[in-house]
Amino acid sequence: MVTDGIAQKRFEELRRIFTAGKASHAYLFLGSVNQENEDGIQGLAQILLCQAEGEKPCGTCRACRLLTGGSHPDFRVIAPEGGKIKLEEIRQLCYDAVLNPYLSPCKVYLFKRFETLTEVAANAFLKTLEEPPPAVYFLALAEQELGVLPTIRSRMQRVQLGGVLLQHGFGAAEGTDLQVSDLSALWRQAQKLSSQDREQVDLFLQGLQTQLRTKLMTAIQAGTAPVGLMRGIAAVQQSRAYTAANVNLRLLLEDLLLTLFDELGEMNSPNNN
Ligand SMILES: [Zn+2]
Incomplete structure (x- = not known):
């Protein structure tokens, strides 16, 4: 676990x-x-x-x-x-x-x-x-x-x-194309960012959104419909909306990254390929 x-x-x-x-x-x-x-x-x-x-x-x-x-x-x-x-x-x-x-x-x-x-x-x-x-x-x-x-x-x-999601996300993503190491880096970055101001966090999320969209376009051009990736993008979008509200930014980012681990891990699991 x-x-x-x-x-x-x-x-x-x-x-x-x-x-x-x-x-x-x-x-x-x-x-x-x-x-x-x-x-x-x-x-x-x-x-x-x-x-x-x-x-x-x-x-x-x-x-x-x-x-x-x-x-x-x-x-x-x-x-x-x-x-x-x-x-x-x-x-x-x-x-x-x-x-x-x-x-x-x-x-x-x-x-x-x-x-x-x-x-x-x-x-x-x-x-x-x-x-x-x-x-x-x-x-x-x-x-x-x-x-x-x-x-x-x-x-x-x-x-x-976290326990259930991470176990699933990492397990499914291991040894597949998903670069979990990238998400780990994002996680560390999010940890540093979340004590900063809301604008910084929104910029971070904006960058993340662009990155995932690029991935999505590539996938669509390759003829696949990665549902997990789409849900991931939707989750980032929703989090951006929340940053404007008075929420705990660290919890918000952690929740988002857990969702991404889950969605992107699932996308790469053998069941969906
Ligand atoms: Zn007591």
């Missing part, structure tokens, strides 16, 4: 946001169900649940100890049973979510394999997600974004943890 430290960096970033008291009500984490990701998400939950006045999580208050011991009354894990997260489970959650927390300042629900939510369960969850009770947080880990209904997805903050 190639994670390239992306999950780690994302969690560091989020820990800062959570400790600053600026967490959103619902997050969709995209990545493998593994110890690193589960620990990272539980660490975020601990920040929310910790009762300390000062630095969170303190690790010593009652909430911290109960969470570590797996018996915090305001923390619930929802995992698939028989391969699915079912309606009954979501009904209970929606009922429980409106009740006040027992111990901590809030309640946290952690979903594992969120993409296994059945459609009927997802629709039942939608109303609670749209109008969440004030002190309730949903942290959901999904391995496949496409398994999550768009109506649900659009109401959650999306966090790409």
